[in-house]
Amino acid sequence: MTERSPNAVELRAVSKVYGASAAVRDVSMEIARGAFVTILGPSGCGKSTLLRMISGFVTPSSGDVLIDGVSVLGAAPYERDTAMVFQDYALFPHRTVAQNLAFGLRMRRIAKDEIARRVEAMLELVNLRGFGDRRVSQMSGGQAQRVALGRALIVRPAVLLLDEPLGALDLKLRKQMQAELKTIHRDLGLTFVAVTHDQEEALTLSDRIAVMNGGALEQFDTPENLYRRPATRFVADFVGNANLFDARIGGGGRVAADSLPLTLDLSAAQRGGRGEGTRVALVVRPETIAVGAAAPAHHDCRVEARVDEIMFSGAVQQITGHLPDGTRLTAHQSAALPAPERGATAIFSWPGQSVWLVDG
Ligand SMILES: Nc1ncnc2c1ncn2[C@@H]1O[C@H](COP(=O)(O)OP(=O)(O)OP(=O)(O)O)[C@@H](O)[C@H]1O
Ligand SMILES: [Mg+2]
Incomplete structure (x- = not known):
């Protein structure tokens, strides 16, 4: 049998x-x-x-x-x-x-x-x-x-x-x-x-x-x-909401995003074994992004962006913004937190640890 x-x-x-x-x-x-x-x-x-x-x-x-x-x-x-x-x-x-x-x-x-x-x-x-x-x-x-x-x-x-x-x-x-x-x-x-x-x-x-x-x-x-x-x-885009930023893996495993004024030090696990010169996209989930005048201490990725829209949907507020070059960002944060002003400049920040990479 x-x-x-x-x-x-x-x-x-x-x-x-x-x-x-x-x-x-x-x-x-x-x-x-x-x-x-x-x-x-x-x-x-x-x-x-x-x-x-x-x-x-x-x-x-x-x-x-x-x-x-x-x-x-x-x-x-x-x-x-x-x-x-x-x-x-x-x-x-x-x-x-x-x-x-x-x-x-x-x-x-x-x-x-x-x-x-x-x-x-x-x-x-x-x-x-x-x-x-x-x-x-x-x-x-x-x-x-x-x-x-x-x-x-x-x-x-x-x-x-x-x-x-x-x-x-x-x-x-x-x-x-x-x-x-x-x-x-x-x-x-x-x-x-x-x-x-x-x-x-x-x-x-x-x-x-x-x-x-x-x-x-x-x-x-x-x-x-x-x-x-x-x-x-x-998959990153189809399942849930995602901010996707084109980027390139540089020397020493540092990752530079094309349109964000920042570089990230990602762990080998986060890089998934990809070597220097590889084109990638950074996946940043909206709920990992905080928006405000100051960034939480552990949020090592920080950019200044203009706030375009704030939408309330009960527990969560969706905040969209853009960088001077037009790059768009979407954040979801608790509606219990103070909302930024529409048209104001605010710091959009997230922990580099929560970033995921996919092939670009
Ligand atoms: N009998 C058939 N003859 C020719 N083409 C077909 C046939 N059945 C499906 N296709 C084609 O194969 C592709 C996949 O079709 P399928 O029905 O599996 O898609 P689906 O994912 O179920 O889409 P939906 O969500 O719209 O139902 C489509 O491009 C469709 O036009
Ligand atoms: Mg079908």
Whole structure:
């Protein structure tokens, strides 16, 4: 007997080419059993194509897809231990909620009383008790979304694939469904792979996030690592807010920014092994920047900038400013701190220790 793979899903150098262009290029990824992974990236970057190659609705041009350690390249969607929730739900609108839920079980020739029992349990799980006889066309968007989720979960797939499952919902319902998804994931212990273009949703929901750009996988990491240690300029900019300053590594590991009147002494770890002469970009997160008449003692990076705008959003105030050459800076600081005057010159400061480098 062979040992069970720790990975629910494994992609090995998977590509999908349509005509002259690649929708997905050379993506390799291991998704641990029980993980909640999201695929995040801008429109057209290949998220749905990647998900559909896991589900079997799209065949890779090259590479391999393994589920539970076994290649599934020759297997049809219904032969894989996966279920998919489509962005448009793809429900049967004129059938009842119970009939929609029972669909996958009927296809699998499960006994009638067993189907009835599992439909009742699923109505409970997705918070739709008492709605079994209602037609799907008479449900709200959020309710239909839960039917779609229930219809996929009821076949007890090892891997649940969700393509923008909350895309059609308004913000409040979206937040509520995010919490429900997370609870269901925890209670059932299944592997979830969800597609989203909403970075906040990805950060909130997942153990790990795969950031895609132009068909390629930029970084596959924990939310915290993506934010604190982005691998590329694209990730630094796409996940959270970032000030990005072009710079060059000089002698002795000192880093000089093109448009900031300062040089930084960065540790070898911060430089990531990059040598003298390398073009880089400094990543300075807005919440590490303080704005005021004087800089806190440990803020060794200091520039004087003109304050352009102050925007309050409850707990945080966003302060934007610019240097004489036009270089822009964005700071987020507690709204409890005094705000600078618009049009005034203030010191924008941050600790060099909190700066991260990406390739320029
Ligand atoms: N069947 C197809 N034939 C030709 N091109 C396709 C096909 N499916 C997808 N593409 C192209 O592949 C690229 C990736 O598409 P995909 O649907 O995977 O993007 P996505 O990241 O899911 O985007 P969105 O966020 O808009 O849903 C796009 O440029 C798209 O036009
Ligand atoms: Mg898509």
